[in-house]
Every structure is written in C-alpha cells, then in structure tokens.
Amino acid sequence: MxxxxxxxxxAHRHGITELVVNGEVVDLTYLQGATVPLNVTGLPGLSMRFGTSREGLPINVQLVGSWQEEIKLLYAASVLEGISPVRSLHPSV
Known part of the structure; x- marks a missing residue:
C-alpha cells in the first residue's frame, strides 16, 4: 500500500488557465503526475481529503493498492479517515 x-x-480554484509553482508558470498537465500511473497500470487507488490549504481549499492524499486488493485499500482508507484532521468538515451546499 x-x-x-x-x-x-x-488545490487550486476551479477554472484556472495557468498554474504558478515557485514563481514559474507550469503546464496544467503538471497536475496529473501522481494519478496517471494508476490509470496506465490499472492499480486500485482512491483519493481522500486529509488537510486544508491556507486558502481553505482541500489537500488530498491518494492511497494505492496492489492488484486485486481493493478490500485492503478500503480498510486502510477507513483507518486513515478515522484519524484525519478534517474528518468532520463538510461543504456548505
């Protein structure tokens, strides 16, 4: 795992057209670096909120499991959610 x-x-605001990282404009495909490997390999994965930025936007983590170990992945996510500092936050609708 x-x-x-x-x-x-x-996280960034919805609808941005450019992303500035450390003072440099980077291509928006820069954001895909951590998720593309799962799409290519077919490994099970999930993301969940685990923090909040200074701007109040979510910071997520991604859990990646081994082939056919979705049950272990979901169990690990439930344990992580139980200790998450933002587990009681809910969006206003």
Missing part, C-alpha cells in the same frame, strides 16, 4: 499526494501543489 502506498500513500501519495494527489496533486503536487495544494
């Missing part, structure tokens, strides 16, 4: 970031930066 692996625990990885979902994005290489905290």
């Amino acid at each position: 692996l625990l990885t970031p979902v994005l290489p930066v905290p």
Whole structure:
C-alpha cells in the first residue's frame, strides 16, 4: 500500500488557465503526475481529503493498492479517515 499526494501543489480554484509553482508558470498537465500511473497500470487507488490549504481549499492524499486488493485499500482508507484532521468538515451546499 502506498500513500501519495494527489496533486503536487495544494488545490487550486476551479477554472484556472495557468498554474504558478515557485514563481514559474507550469503546464496544467503538471497536475496529473501522481494519478496517471494508476490509470496506465490499472492499480486500485482512491483519493481522500486529509488537510486544508491556507486558502481553505482541500489537500488530498491518494492511497494505492496492489492488484486485486481493493478490500485492503478500503480498510486502510477507513483507518486513515478515522484519524484525519478534517474528518468532520463538510461543504456548505
């Protein structure tokens, strides 16, 4: 089981046209670096909120499991959710 970031930066506002990282404009495909390997390999994975940026936007983590170990993945996610500092936050609708 692996625990990885979902994005290489905290969440951004919806609809941005460019992303600035450390003062440099980067291509928006930069955001896909942590999730593409799962799409290519077919490994089971899930993402969940585990923090909040200074701007109040979610920071997610990604759990990656081994082939055909979805049950272990879901169990690990439930344990992680139980200790998450943001587990009681809910969006206003």
